[in-house]
Amino acid sequence: MSLWPPFLCKWKLGQKETMGSSSQLPKQDYETLQKKCLRVGCLFEDTSFPATLSSIGRGPLLQKLPTGLQWKRPWELHSSPQFYPAKAKRLDLCQGLVGDCWLLAALQALTLHQDILSRVVPLNQSFTEKYAGIFQFWFWRFGKWIPVVIDDRLPVNEAGQLVFVSSTYKNLFWGALLEKAYAKLSGSYEDLQRGQVSDALLDFTGGVTVTIKLAEAPGNLWEILTRATFSRTLIGCQTYLGERVLENGLVDGHAYTLIGIRKVTCKHGPEYLVKLRNPWGKVEWKGDWSDSSSTWELLSPKEKIVLLKKDDDGEFWMTFQDFKVHFKLLVICRLTPGLLSQQVGQKWSYTSQEGRWGKGTTAGGPRKSPHDTFWKNPQFLLSVWKPQEGRMFLMPCSVLVSLLQKPRHRHRNRKPHLAIGFYLFRMSKLYDDQRRLPREFFLENEPLSLPEAFLTEKEVSRELWLEPGTYLIVPCTSETHQEAEFVLRVFSRKHIFYEIGSNSCVVFPKEIVDQTEGQDEFFTKLFEKYPEINAVQLQKILNHMTWSNLGNAQPIFSRDACQGILALLDLNESGTVCIQEFRDLWKQLMLYQDVFHKQDSNRSGCLNWAQLRAAMRGAGIVLSDNICQLMLVRYGGPNFQMDFVSFVLLMLRVEKMEDVFQNLTQDGKGIYLQKAEWLMMTLYS
Template sequence: MPVAYRNQHYAELKKQHNKENLFEDPEFPATNSSLYYKKPPPGVVQWKRPGEICENPHLFVEGISSHDLNQGIVGNCWFVAACACLALKSNLWEKVIPDWKEQEWDSNYAGIFHFRFWIFGEWIDVVIDDRLPTINGQLIYCQSKQNNEFWSALLEKAYAKLFGCYESLAGGNTGDAVVDFSGAVVEAIDLQKEKYYADQNKQDKFFEDLLKAWNRGGIISSSIKPQGFRLESRTDNGLVRGHAYSVTDVKRVRLGHGLRAYFKNETIPLIRLRNPWGKTEWTGAWSDSSEEWSKIGETERGNLGITVADDGEFWMSFTDWCKNFTDADICHLMNTSLISTEKNWNEAVNFGKWTRHSDPLLNRCGGCINNKETFLQNPQYLFDVTKESDEVLISLQQKDRRIYRKEGQGDNLDIGFRVVKVEVNRKYRLHNMETLKSMHKSTFLPARMMFMRCELPKGRYVVIPTTFDAFMEGEFMLRLYTDVDSGCRELVKDKPQTKCWTPLFGYPQVVTHIYVDRAEIGQQGDQAEGINPYLIISCESQSVKSIAKKNSLTPEFQFSAIFFRKKVREPLTVQLWSDDLGSDKFLGQVTLSGRPDDVSHLQQLQLKNKGSKEADNMPGKIALRILTSDELTAL
């Protein structure tokens, strides 16, 4: 069930009002405080209800369309572009605009409306009255082309209420608004950095990925950085800098006419965009009146719905899009349903906080890895990849701070995260950089959401979400998507806890980390065929096993384990075995004392047979590192 914003329940409030007693929202009054905190609108503002602006007002006129919207005087093209994207997806807008038929103007009209937004992991139901700000009788913010259609203006008012006032919506990111409409995961693409237009193979793969995301219901937007030019200045080909465009279609279009086109099967990737201004279009190749349209047949042109009008919507080639736009947001609507014909994901959601504490073991805002002394004091989330290899999607979202703009704050924190590989049996928090292997890292940006897509081999991992600077406090939501359940969970404890039976069974005295890098197997004839080596590391009553490396005499394991040891004098063993069609063959072992004063650098040791330290040598060597400490929070 959606949460009622500020405890205002739509159904209850509507029962208390009617045409003679219209609702007036005390939580978002028709005053200047709801308009701005710093820069007032350019004129005398009067708040008017739709019935005072036009005759016969409606929520929708002839349905909902991406063509309905035009931007007002506030700089919120990002929000208008997101609304245009929303209008294309009935499954989304019907959730954002609930009970839309019941909310239309009729005998039940009471001046009250409600909208829903997905805010930081939950749906929020926002109630508003329908008094809208006007100057000279005209709406000054988001508006529809039809002067008696008001869904966009009312939706914008509800969104402004969430963030304190209309001015708080000035300047933003289209992807953020789409997330608030859907709960999507945003993948930000730096088109300028990637230079897809210069590498055809790379561009082709990107188009296929984009087309797949679009066909799966994804929402796409793009923009052009001003880069020294004036904000909203125009390029030579009609595009607007510092301006958000919504993508309204992605297609591979067939070239040619008639049967020749059918048999030749030559296509070109095209993309359609819309300017939130409702005018000012691209004038290059594949624009409304360009000669390129003569290359395709009438049927194909009809399917694309080409209109020669300055309505803000236009087509362009995918290559030109990659070349002329600098940034794109792909909002993925993640399918987590088990009953689906499309790719479904296993989702793990964790909420956390970066909090400051004088005790290093309790501090949870250690900053990025540049802060080596405090980096591992950040929150840590452990997950497993149980397949041989799995695609992992990670989304880190900080709580929106836009609502604090009125207090002169509201800037996002610079956030990011790092994925590290850890011991296969790790259960407690990380305390030492030497025990982990860094696998992937995000950049750090003052963005509301950071996203990463990576491929990880089988193993255990920890993702560490951080702010860039240490001791910066904030809230975040971490979402992780894998093909199968990853068991993602926060690491909270630093070491084993004492229990009521601890005096009877004892408590760990030291902690030992073992890392096995590789092995060399001496085999008669040096034939690797059929030699599938794997490791078993044993300590007291515990043991861990690595995956087998197929047909190798020089396996690289990069495998590690950690043990909290009660019997300090009892040695640890690292055994090397070969899995030969289910018949395991012993290849040798090394015995380690695991004392705190032992050598801690990588060392190469001779394999021996089972038995005492003086046991016979076995053909082969193993390279490993062992770290032991009597401080249980050292590793």
């Protein structure tokens, strides 16, 4: 039964809520608050983001507000409000008084991927089922998905019209509520006045954003866009600075969403078109290929019918050349890191490390002179490995590095971003990885990569092509003594990544750890003793390892388990593994230990179905719920719990089968197997 008729009382919650340390948001449990409201028959009121001017802000936005501003719930504005449409085909939102076109442009891109949208906007919320005036949204913030809880009171004018984001369908309210949640996350509605499309895309996905200046665009930009529109990417763009609508219909200083591209055949030859959308839901391009342009007559009647839609809905086509002339920036949010490097079907691993620039300690600033303080910056060791498949790779490894700076104030616009960047050095010899490298290292070594310019952006990313080996990444600000927290992310096929001087480095077997100072020495000493490792020797090594993250639940590897591992890693069918194969196994075991430990919250030494699914996602493997359940039945125990050894075997099998599929597929969708190949694959499982 619906609980939202007006006779319900109002109940304020949140006076005793505590503030979170990192995001400074109140710690609010959505389900607990919802159940409490339903139990007493009251509608939620969020005192941490109240229905007052304090939530709107204290700047110029206040001057735009209509007289008689009120706060109303959706059921007070429409007789049958809906949260989200059952069959959404495109963005139905229109910008209000807040200058957050950048946010709406990112939202438009989000609606093109319903699975990603449902991660941000839980679509099971409604104004009927368990309605208590409370809603929840999720945003990616520096390595974690965090929930933001709000009530559904929205600012309206005297006529009952929403003053900020609204829908073209007056009974839909998901956009207005999401904008309110993002305003709460950002500090106020005022803090949404200025922003970049890349910021919102990052907060909605956790992907890596790449910004391309169109005046300096690479020659293969059309190919990049082609791959982007047919892969897991979200794309936005921005015009040149200004505050007016131009005669050609474009808006200066405005963000748009790129929602499609098309190569068409005209009478004079091929034409390359891009399709854009104005988040205002109106005001469109008036040049060639606009809704009223005569250039559509150059197409066949069929193609014209498919592409041309004469509606004042903010969507329009224009030539690729006009796009590059009239737009300043193109922002691609990559959910598949291999997009720009043309790596098709490649599996990437991902590692994230948090750090801080502290005044007088680690805020060393840029590399300027031999006597500067650059060496004091945080230092991160990166070991890049060749993929384990038995193929020759003539090209270096592609590594994507992303540096994110955290906000320095509760309100995102109170303190602007610092100018940030990072350097990359090659490590030619072993150093003590428990201490930061001294000034002398930077006197003797020139960086392989350095910032072309320090950028005042939330995220700075760069794709690097590196030979297998060990490297040093040094993130820094453009000036010394500038304080901020940051997150450094690395994506590649195979790597190990940790901060020098931290406790996050890899753990070696007990029998060797006292004799070795570094990983290369460990492998050298190990393979002096065992040039080729068989199942018996592998069992001995694994059962003597110190699994530091697993605590008292130290795993015991059986002979059968070790034989299963060898069957997956042994590329030449010798019954043993060589040093390169063991290096790859070592890195994978460290990753599996980490994700297993994070999900084994009760330290039982086993994972249930939900924990297994989360652990696999943490390792970069996403399977359907049904497949994940079958894996638990196949590799788990009789109580449907999976221990660490079984988890290792499962993960190695899944990764191997993924590699086999990518090697055999021609189109990324299916494969044709001969009988011998089919038997090989079934025996792997």
